[in-house]
Amino acid sequence: MVDVQFxxxxxxxxxxxxxxxxxxxxxxxATAVRIEPGDDARDLLPYLDRLSLVEVSFPAWTxxxxxxxxxxxxxxxxxxxxxxxxxxxxxxxxxxxxxxxxAFAPEKALxxxxxxxxxxxxxxxxxxxxxxxxxxxxxxxxPA
Amino acid sequence: xxILTGNDLKTGAVIWWTGVGWSLDVNESADVGEHGAALVAxxxxxxxxxxxxVVDGGKTAEGIRPAHIKERIRALGPTVRLDLTPKASDPAxxxxxx
Amino acid sequence: xYKYDEYDQQMVDTRVAxxxxxxxxxxAGDLTEDQFKPLRLQNGLYLQLHxxxxxxxxxYGTLNSAQMTLLGxxxxxxxxxxxxxxxxxxxxYNWIKLEDTPDxxxxxxxxxxxxxxxxxxxxxxxxxxxxxxxxxxxxxxxRPYAELLRQWSSFHPEFLVLPRKFxxxxxxxxxxxxxxxxxxxxxxxxxxxxxxxxxxxxAGGGMGRTPMIAxxxxxxxxxxxxxxxxxxxxxxYNRYGRRDNKYKARIKILVHExxxxxxVRQVEEEFAHLLTQPIEPPLAELERIKAHFVxxxxxxxxxxxxDLTDPDFRLWVERNTHxxxxxxxxxxxxxxxxxxxIPGDATADQIRxxxxxxxxxxxxxxxxxxxxxxxxxxVRKADLYTVWQALDEAGLSTANLDTVGxxxxxxxxxxxxxxxxxxxxxxxxxxxxxxxxxxxxxxGELKLKISGCINACGHHHAGHIGIxxxxxxxLENYQLLFGGSEGAxxxxxxxxxxxFTEDGVVDAxxxxxxxxxxxxxxxxxxxxxxxxIGMDPFKxxxxx
Numbered sequence: 001m002v003d004v005q006f007x008x009x010x011x012x013x014x015x016x017x018x019x020x021x022x023x024x025x026x027x028x029x030a031t032a033v034r035i036e037p038g039d040d041a042r043d044l045l046p047y048l049d050r051l052s053l054v055e056v057s058f059p060a061w062t063x064x065x066x067x068x069x070x071x072x073x074x075x076x077x078x079x080x081x082x083x084x085x086x087x088x089x090x091x092x093x094x095x096x097x098x099x100x101x102x103a104f105a106p107e108k109a110l111x112x113x114x115x116x117x118x119x120x121x122x123x124x125x126x127x128x129x130x131x132x133x134x135x136x137x138x139x140x141x142x143p144a
Numbered sequence: 145x146x147i148l149t150g151n152d153l154k155t156g157a158v159i160w161w162t163g164v165g166w167s168l169d170v171n172e173s174a175d176v177g178e179h180g181a182a183l184v185a186x187x188x189x190x191x192x193x194x195x196x197x198v199v200d201g202g203k204t205a206e207g208i209r210p211a212h213i214k215e216r217i218r219a220l221g222p223t224v225r226l227d228l229t230p231k232a233s234d235p236a237x238x239x240x241x242x
Numbered sequence: 243x244y245k246y247d248e249y250d251q252q253m254v255d256t257r258v259a260x261x262x263x264x265x266x267x268x269x270a271g272d273l274t275e276d277q278f279k280p281l282r283l284q285n286g287l288y289l290q291l292h293x294x295x296x297x298x299x300x301x302y303g304t305l306n307s308a309q310m311t312l313l314g315x316x317x318x319x320x321x322x323x324x325x326x327x328x329x330x331x332x333x334x335y336n337w338i339k340l341e342d343t344p345d346x347x348x349x350x351x352x353x354x355x356x357x358x359x360x361x362x363x364x365x366x367x368x369x370x371x372x373x374x375x376x377x378x379x380x381x382x383x384x385r386p387y388a389e390l391l392r393q394w395s396s397f398h399p400e401f402l403v404l405p406r407k408f409x410x411x412x413x414x415x416x417x418x419x420x421x422x423x424x425x426x427x428x429x430x431x432x433x434x435x436x437x438x439x440x441x442x443x444x445a446g447g448g449m450g451r452t453p454m455i456a457x458x459x460x461x462x463x464x465x466x467x468x469x470x471x472x473x474x475x476x477x478x479y480n481r482y483g484r485r486d487n488k489y490k491a492r493i494k495i496l497v498h499e500x501x502x503x504x505x506v507r508q509v510e511e512e513f514a515h516l517l518t519q520p521i522e523p524p525l526a527e528l529e530r531i532k533a534h535f536v537x538x539x540x541x542x543x544x545x546x547x548x549d550l551t552d553p554d555f556r557l558w559v560e561r562n563t564h565x566x567x568x569x570x571x572x573x574x575x576x577x578x579x580x581x582x583x584i585p586g587d588a589t590a591d592q593i594r595x596x597x598x599x600x601x602x603x604x605x606x607x608x609x610x611x612x613x614x615x616x617x618x619x620x621v622r623k624a625d626l627y628t629v630w631q632a633l634d635e636a637g638l639s640t641a642n643l644d645t646v647g648x649x650x651x652x653x654x655x656x657x658x659x660x661x662x663x664x665x666x667x668x669x670x671x672x673x674x675x676x677x678x679x680x681x682x683x684x685x686g687e688l689k690l691k692i693s694g695c696i697n698a699c700g701h702h703h704a705g706h707i708g709i710x711x712x713x714x715x716x717l718e719n720y721q722l723l724f725g726g727s728e729g730a731x732x733x734x735x736x737x738x739x740x741x742f743t744e745d746g747v748v749d750a751x752x753x754x755x756x757x758x759x760x761x762x763x764x765x766x767x768x769x770x771x772x773x774x775i776g777m778d779p780f781k782x783x784x785x786x
Contacts, residue, residue: 037485062280062363064403068481071400075519091264091281098399111272114263121260124249126393128521129400137249137393138523141530154269155339156293194275195289212716214655217664218291222656224584224666228322228337 004083006104006115008097014053014081034085041069048078056101058086067099074100074131093118100131145175147208148183149215150196158218159193166193169230170219171207206240216241243304243607244389244534246354253396254351257358261285262344269341284364284402286334286357287343291659294338297360298350302370302388302412303331303610307601309353310608314593320346325593327578327586329650329701330409331369331610332360336657358396363404365395365476369411371419372611375535376619378567382431382439384414386532387468390523394469401476405483406491408476409448412441420612421704421728423447423456426493427475432462440464445475445505446497449698453734454494457502459509467513470522474513478505537568538605538620544570548623555630557679558641563626570623574604576616576633577640577648581677582670585651586614595636603629612701613650613689615643645682646690646755647673650701654694654711655718661694663711663718664744668692671748676755685755688768691726704728706769707754708735709747720747724754724780725772738777739785753783 018034019027032053056066070082083103084096128136148161159166163174180198187193200211210216221229223238231237268278286297317325320342321335368388375383411420414431422428428444440462447456463471484490497505550556564573579585600608603625604618633639642648654665691705702708708723719741726735757780758768
């Protein structure tokens, strides 16, 4: 089990064993799921109520499908922990957060100081992803 | 012979393995024999070089000549800007590539 | 043109700091080359055949004279005194040091420039019509929409690690000067029956190994849904584009394999969902951007007279200028294709001279074209001779726009680590063979495009005549293709037969022009004659 190195939630860490997306619907007592890059995150939409941990796997950080998976689940209202697991690099941490990730379990621990600067780097953002709750630059330019 | 080339990490310059270090001059290349892969791993690991690889070459009267045109262009420079190459004063330098 | 506000400036400044930090970690050994490479590429920094190469973005090809001047200064200070203008309306430097790069980016940021996403598997610099805002035939200026998309695509958190690179073009004229349908997404601004402006979307075009013309995927996207629809197109691609084979990872393969209709169905479904998410900037943001692109203060009384007594000037005016929407003005193109020269290269002095001329005579504005030339978009006819004289003195007055001498060529094996054959020497030999102005005039419009490998950076698929360099058992070999076009009549060139040596391909092209001239009817261009009589007469003359 890979350790969670960064977590941006106040609730207790969930450590239920995650099952695969294709077996999740049949395991009526499962509360944690693991999404591989090729999985369709929308298969989970009927079960959001009983989910408390979604692990999104990044076998290679250059495979960006997990960004869409996370955002889709957040857009559908998932509020539990969204954990990025695998080959995580410092320079993408900020963008992962913007797509709805709030826990990070890198395969190899990242340099704490460099990671912290990466999380904090972008004071403003051009897009509204909605799921990170941050206002886009265009929203600041045109306050309602 | 087998020669080893790569780029200097900081400057990007094309460099050639001399047996003890790296040179900008292809003519100082050493024959790395079967040790190419090990040298690549060691030298890249030590941050001396980036994108290093082994190519075939041969000794000629004019010096060491890589077997493939791509590395001959690496060794000489762009054939269309001879003023920027190590043979800036030789108007026929591009012929060496072909 | 667009001017940064505090937010835009903060974004590029932050990027410079981020890249400086990445370089520091690379040099300290905290990042391996495998980890660093995708990061440096997203900042336009390649490792090429001889050195690092830095590609600087020129968003939708528009820049002012202060920016152009700095591009010249960077060539002197950090490179070897020249730069290369590219087929994506950018500029690249061939001899950059990694350790200098953060400082270069910091200098660029001071004039509102950057190298963000000029490479890597992300949304690249957005290209547009080089005559935008000046052409007589445009419905609207396409650049405000391109700028809106630029901001949306910069650091878009969901789309930074796509299956492959992603190129968008935006045009707004009937005449397509940006090869719009050969892009991953091509957008044409149109007016609907109600007179409203909207965006027509094409998706899945591209050159490269498997050239494809993008099919239409939506007739009309309202302006207040432009970003949302783009996001839907990208999300479907990010989720389902192939990642098992980099040569099949572009969106064109996805659209082709799914079929246009199924791709459209998935996009529309995603679009319907995303419309429920408040991700679309308000129209007020588009209006804010548009205000930057109002017409400069044209002289309403500018004279339409032009003294053409100097025959060299007359030739240049006929060949290199284009009708302007404002009476008394023209659009003038500076050819970066002198006879025997390197297509797209300009020295630092030439770059600064063009900057100064733009400042004095073109309302401080220049454009880079995808054909690797420079445009002064708004020149008063009364100033044109002065401009031409200054260009002529600097070796920049070649009158060959869109003729056989105006060759698009990738850097080829002289610079590029992916190339299989050299492109530039072929371009030089062809332009020398057809060097006489009279001969070029006789042959007329002939778009010749050369790529040094199948990645097709030299757009050979879209050439009236295309040349593809390959490696044949260690020797350079050149294949010839005929019949491509990038315009409104987009078509893909077809290979005509066995390849040639460097000299052989020049001879073959000469024979092809002879066939054209012998068969030409009326005002036909080479392409028209080829389309009418087919490939056989050409093959017979070349291989017979």
